[in-house]
Amino acid sequence: MEDRRKRSSGDLFETCSAAETANAPKKRKVRKGTLSCWECKRRKIRCTFAALTDAICDGCRSRQTRCISQEFHDEVALPNKKVDRLSRVESLVEQLVNGKERSGMLASGQPGQGNTSAYTSYPNDTQAGLHQPTGTDLNDVDRALIEAWPTQHDLDIILSVPVGVSVLLHGVICKSYSDYFSGAFPSPRQVLQLPSKNSHPVLVARRLLLLASFLQGIPPCFAGQLNGLSSDYKTIMSRVFDIATRLVTSNDELVSSLEGIECIMIESMYLNNAGNLRRAWLANRRAMGMAQMTGLHGNTKSSSMFLDDETRERIDPDYMWFRIVCTDRYLSLMLGLPQGSPEDMFASLHVLDNCMPVERMERLDSIAGGLILQRNTAERTDLAATHKIDKLLQEAAESMPPHWWVxxxxxxxxxxxxxxxxxxxxxxxxxxxxxxxxxxxxxxxxxxxxxxxxxxxxxxxxxxxxxxxxxxxxxxxxxxxxxxxxxxxxxxxxxxxxxxxxxxxxxxxxxxxxxxxxxxxxxxxxxxxxxxxxxxxxxxxxxxxxxxxxxxxxxxxxxxxxxxxxxxxxxxxxxxxxxxxxxxxxxxxxxxxxxxxxxxxxxxxxxxxxxxxxxxxxxxxxxxxxxxxxxxxxxxxxxxxxxxxxxxxxxxxxxxxxxxxxxxxxxxxxxxxxxxxx
Incomplete structure (x- = not known):
């Protein structure tokens, strides 16, 4: 944890040049074992981290305040251009999240429109004291997200590490596997590019979350290839993930589209891969709730679900709903928690007949997971129910040929x-x-x-x-x-x-x-x-x-x-x-x-x-x-x-x-x- 505290408070200092570092403030002498940040100390609460890779403690994340270790003077400012840039981002984020204008906006319903000016603005409700986000709010969110994107120099170094793009796809595939097994596979450089100018903040946040997932997938043995970065790669990873989740995925009004739901799914997988299964379960449950409000559980399809036409190429609403349910049942089994949806419409006879074998097996396994969760809440030693599920798992395994299991x-x-x-x-x-x-x-x-x-x-x-x-x-x-x-x-x-x-x-x-x-x-x-x-x-x-x-x-x-x-x-x-x-x-x-x-x-x-x-x-x-x-x-x-x-x-x-x-x-x-x- 001490290493993590040093990273979280020292991420800005790592961006300074050698000459500018000399002017940086010296570390304070603190008592051995002191790990809390200034904000947690002032509130006299325990300073904790949800994941080892987090650069911001849980308290500062929930309070949406700056997280500064006691090793450094409180609210210190560094004379550095890169630090100034990060400070501007942090200031803008704090203004957007804590200030008088909270970001968030529903799409106008016109597919293919990426310009933020195309989104409907609502007047303030002064009587209720509510503020509905305007196009200006979306522009501010968009600008803050883009500011967090690494420089081209840093991005080139990151993409030089041999990490396959499959890391970005695990748990978030929302269409048939056949399109990925046989079709052209995008390179990480193609995936990790910002969308066009004036794109909706959700589309920008998606790229930031994918970048965080890519950085998370870098094996420790390749970390030495990233020494030329302006900041430690884990610091960049935590920063882009934090901004995307604070400004976009935590705002229900912004994530009511399929792209928004996809962003929450990526967030859940990131947390799962970080080992924080409980927060991953909560994030996926949010994706499930938003999907249900959109009508995905009832096979509802509408062009207004999409923010961008290109999304149709990677998201099938039916597959998205199955993926959310599948993840929910896996995490619920791991944590001993109840499942969010007991329905199995994704595994009807008609659907299974049109699935490729590996998808058929996956869907039957998902049904079995749901039945195990149901049995565990009733009578765990119900042999009749157990044998029925056991037979279903045998049927699922038979979907694949013998050589597949070798x-x-x-x-x-x-x-x-x-x-x-x-x-x-x-x-x-x-x-x-x-x-x-x-x-x-x-x-x-x-x-x-x-x-x-x-x-x-x-x-x-x-x-x-x-x-x-x-x-x-x-x-x-x-x-x-x-x-x-x-x-x-x-x-x-x-x-x-x-x-x-x-x-x-x-x-x-x-x-x-x-x-x-x-x-x-x-x-x-x-x-x-x-x-x-x-x-x-x-x-x-x-x-x-x-x-x-x-x-x-x-x-x-x-x-x-x-x-x-x-x-x-x-x-x-x-x-x-x-x-x-x-x-x-x-x-x-x-x-x-x-x-x-x-x-x-x-x-x-x-x-x-x-x-x-x-x-x-x-x-x-x-x-x-x-x-x-x-x-x-x-x-x-x-x-x-x-x-x-x-x-x-x-x-x-x-x-x-x-x-x-x-x-x-x-x-x-x-x-x-x-x-x-x-």
């Missing part, structure tokens, strides 16, 4: 052409499909097979799907250097690794003569153990080389789980239970010295405890010699049929410290699913 040349992902994009789609869809299988069968992992032998089917399916995810993940990271869209895959890998580890702990029988189908998993133990250890190495490397908080959190849980799995293999038996939250908010996965107990502290959820118990305690507790090695038991003093009261507390706000909430609630949703608590 690993191919992953290096194609880095290519900037249709083949590269097709390969990236294949990878992401396989991750998503296997993740759905894990989520579907996860609630049965810790249930004893003596209650129902069919639980073994669910346990094996979850273990096999987890193995497929980890195998694909390792192969991907051994070849590709962390493209932007891999952050979501990191969370999926966390779910898979935890599930597979618990599966092997559960597969150890209490008694040698207790032979079940699930016990056959032991034949895969050594290979699975090798995969998990390799995954742990990747996470530890990411944590060190990239200062990756998410990877550090994952490794802090996976390492002790592997220790417990090893003890389980040697004959120890364990039970899992929950307890109220401990005082130490930064407690991660922590084991006792003899590995008898693992305590996983999840902020605002509580503590998951996996502890060793004597073997002779098993029969006395269950009265059944066929009980599993890993049992779930209720918290002390809590009715097994009732979730603890501390689970009913509200989830914290968006301004929670990234150190406390690095896994964004993915861990909470995972262990809630395992322990059967909503």
């Amino acid at each position: 690993g191919s040349n992953l290096a194609l992902v880095a290519q900037n052409n249709g083949n590269g994009f097709e390969e990236s789609v294949r990878l992401m869809m396989q991750f998503a499909h296997y993740h759905l299988l894990v989520r579907l069968h996860l609630p049965y992992m810790l249930l004893p097979s003596s209650i129902n032998p069919s639980y073994d089917y669910s346990k094996l399916t979850a273990a096999n799907a987890s193995r497929a995810i980890i195998t694909q993940y390792i192969a991907f990271y051994d070849i590709i250097s962390a493209p932007a869209y891999c952050r979501g895959v990191d969370f999926i890998a966390f779910v898979a690794s935890t599930t597979l580890c618990l599966a092997h702990i559960e597969a150890r029988p209490e008694f040698e003569n207790n032979v079940t189908v699930f016990r056959s998993l032991q034949h895969q133990r050594l290979r699975d153990r090798g995969l998990l250890e390799r995954l742990l190495e990747i996470m530890k490397r990411m944590a060190v080389e990239n200062s990756d908080v998410v990877a550090r959190k994952i490794s802090s849980i996976l390492q002790p789980l592997l220790d417990i799995e090893d003890n389980s293999f040697k004959g120890s038996c364990y039970q899992i239970c929950t307890a109220e939250a401990e005082q130490e908010s930064h407690c991660l996965g922590k084991t006792s010295e003899d590995s008898h107990e693992l305590r996983i502290q999840i902020p605002h959820f509580g503590t998951i405890i996996i502890e060793r118990r004597p073997q002779n305690d098993t029969v006395s507790q269950t009265g059944n010699a066929n009980s599993s090695f890993l049992q779930t038991v209720p918290s002390q003093g809590v009715d097994a049929e009732q979730a603890p009261s501390w689970l009913l507390d509200s989830i914290p706000g968006l301004e929670l410290d990234i150190e406390d909430w690095a896994l964004q609630g993915v861990d909470m949703a995972l262990f809630s699913n395992l322990t059967g608590q909503n």
Whole structure:
């Protein structure tokens, strides 16, 4: 976080020339550990960041004030032309956002008109004290957005980095994949160009958001090629994203068009790729709400939906609605939140018959995701519902031929052409499909097979799907250097690794003569153990080389789980239970010295405890010699049929410290699913 504070307060200083830097103000001496900005200090509140790459703290972002570290004097001005230019942008942004005239405007409804003067102006409503934006307001917004665009020199340096344009398309494709797989593929230079003069602010904001996504997708190993930039590339990334979201996507009157909805979708993907799944979920929910108001959910189509004729070439309203629903269900599953729309009109028989195979599979998978969310809100262990969804996932998988499921040349992902994009789609869809299988069968992992032998089917399916995810993940990271869209895959890998580890702990029988189908998993133990250890190495490397908080959190849980799995293999038996939250908010996965107990502290959820118990305690507790090695038991003093009261507390706000909430609630949703608590 300290590095991030230095970046956020020092981004202007990096633009100064060597001569001008000499005149810059010196850093103040601050007490060790002081991280808050001046504004947060004055308000005596905690200074937090929603994402590692943010240059502005959450408080200043919500207050829309300047974020200046205490390392520098408050409200200091630098004698620098580039700083003056940035100051003018900041001043204009503050005037537009905080001042008497708030930007925002609906299009006139004439497609193809990009001139801001063509948009209708409304008179002030003096009686109500309201101000409707005028054409002048839109011009001011447009000018502020263009001012934030990097110079041609900086843009040339940015575009010299080998990042494929597929990074810009992930999660925001709003038309058939066939147009991208076989058609001409645009280069990053073609995509990252400002629209024509006097274009609508939404069209300019879209390019800024795409630029932010492109910068986000630059692998750390190529950062050295960007040394010639006037500012650090992460500073540029945060600045253009911040201005586009503050001036455009946060203004409902500006984003009522398909282009505006597309901008919110790009914002959501940016936040998802940054690891901030909760804000991504909120942004996508805003896109869903705006799409519903536009009528996309009801297959409504009108020329007034478009700001520009060229948009028709990349956005099909029906595909846009499906993409929004698909993203919503993915994020809702990851976070354990309810879905926004239960309808599946995008997967009617007529639609599926006209889809290419990969699109058919994607839409069937999306239906399955929605059904899993519905089941989880009712009865997680409803076997009839589970088997129905399982059959649907089998049908979805059969949409693709066998060779599609076999690993191919992953290096194609880095290519900037249709083949590269097709390969990236294949990878992401396989991750998503296997993740759905894990989520579907996860609630049965810790249930004893003596209650129902069919639980073994669910346990094996979850273990096999987890193995497929980890195998694909390792192969991907051994070849590709962390493209932007891999952050979501990191969370999926966390779910898979935890599930597979618990599966092997559960597969150890209490008694040698207790032979079940699930016990056959032991034949895969050594290979699975090798995969998990390799995954742990990747996470530890990411944590060190990239200062990756998410990877550090994952490794802090996976390492002790592997220790417990090893003890389980040697004959120890364990039970899992929950307890109220401990005082130490930064407690991660922590084991006792003899590995008898693992305590996983999840902020605002509580503590998951996996502890060793004597073997002779098993029969006395269950009265059944066929009980599993890993049992779930209720918290002390809590009715097994009732979730603890501390689970009913509200989830914290968006301004929670990234150190406390690095896994964004993915861990909470995972262990809630395992322990059967909503």
